[in-house]
Amino acid sequence: MIETFKNEVKKGLEANPKTLPSKYFYDKKGDALFVEIMNLPEYYLTRSELDIFKNKTQQLIQTFDLKKDTYFELIELGAGDGLKTKELLKKLDSQNFKFDYFPIDISANALHLLKEDLNTAIPNLSVKTQQGDYFEVLDSLKESKKPKVILFLGSNIGNMTDDLASEFIYKLGANLLAGDKLLLGVDLIKSEEIVLPAYNDSKGITAAFNINLLDRINRELKSDFNLNNFKHQPEYDEKDGVAKSFIISTVEQSVEVKTIGKTYHFAKGEKIHTEISRKYNDELIEKIIENTDFSIENKIMDSKGYFADYVLIRN
Structure with a gap:
């Protein structure tokens, strides 16, 4: 499992634009946060x-x-x-x-x-x-x-x-x-008035859920993401019916992932695409x-x- 996680994180961080798989939101902390999200008034x-x-x-x-x-x-x-x-x-x-x-x-x-x-x-x-x-x-x-x-x-x-x-x-x-x-x-x-708040609640639980993915990479892949230097940002286009979630680098920075053996550079404002949520x-x-x-x-x-x-x- 850890090997698959490592390989998928490596592939995502080396892509242009960068991505991370949303399925890895769900560890013990992520599970608990998602239960909180499901009970939010906006969700x-x-x-x-x-x-x-x-x-x-x-x-x-x-x-x-x-x-x-x-x-x-x-x-x-x-x-x-x-x-x-x-x-x-x-x-x-x-x-x-x-x-x-x-x-x-x-x-x-x-x-x-x-x-x-x-x-x-x-x-x-x-x-x-x-x-x-x-x-x-x-x-x-x-x-x-x-x-x-x-x-x-x-x-x-x-x-x-x-x-x-x-x-x-x-x-x-x-x-x-x-x-x-x-x-x-x-x-x-x-x-948009109904959809967007579901991915950007006023309590910041959804933001914590997304940022927890970086925390998981820190713990399991021995990386040094500074969580204070990233923020969660959702977007929704009503015309095509697709909501997207991103983790945004708020400063220019470099992050080392020791298990992968690489350092990744992030420009200020650079997006990591984590999830889409298609509407039908x-x-x-x-x-x-x-x-x-x-x-x-x-x-x-x-x-x-x-x-x-x-x-x-x-x-």
Whole structure:
């Protein structure tokens, strides 16, 4: 894991413009900060999808076309703290559906906390945590040939370019059988007044979450980033529906990363691109899945129309 981290940081800092992978936001401190972010008044995304999972749970279950006497596997990519999914799990458990829940996450800490929480909240639930890469885990699970429902929530697909998102969904299809379902949660295109504060909250929690990536590089790769010399800066273009996050060097400076064995120079005002957060509409989703094995079966939105869970079926 540390070797992969080192190689990806090296590749990103040697790129022009510089980049760092957003997946490395999530260490123990990053996990805790993201839980704080999800509870911020500006961060509408979690509340919007939670609205769907709380108030339209039965509609979700009906759209999955699940049979109570047929076992299935419920697999969540990037499960995190399971806040939204818990609403669905409670309903499935109370209605005596036969299934195992497979939460997949890169963070062992997040999976440990999730399993502990679910063991208390839903004692009868069978939870089989899976740490690692989505496709490696899915490849190991596909041998079962059991019906599958895949959850990919929180608009995590929006962290990819459209081409990568299309490739990602195509690869998901390759690990599934005809009739399997994919619940794809996406943030819908909205005005800058709603979107931008979600990535730049007044308490500075999102800024701390982003800057923690540099702190992690300091700890794990023995570098000397001075965190006071960098700031978080989000940008959003309403026209193309893409929010971007950057870490900005506030002074001209050099940073040594000992594990890599290199020193990197930063100009004052130079940006490190850390994340994109794509927003969607029906046309974009159709375009992304047009060369995959999926088609849209249903679209379920929250009460404000901010967020949508698309139910896709593997053809």
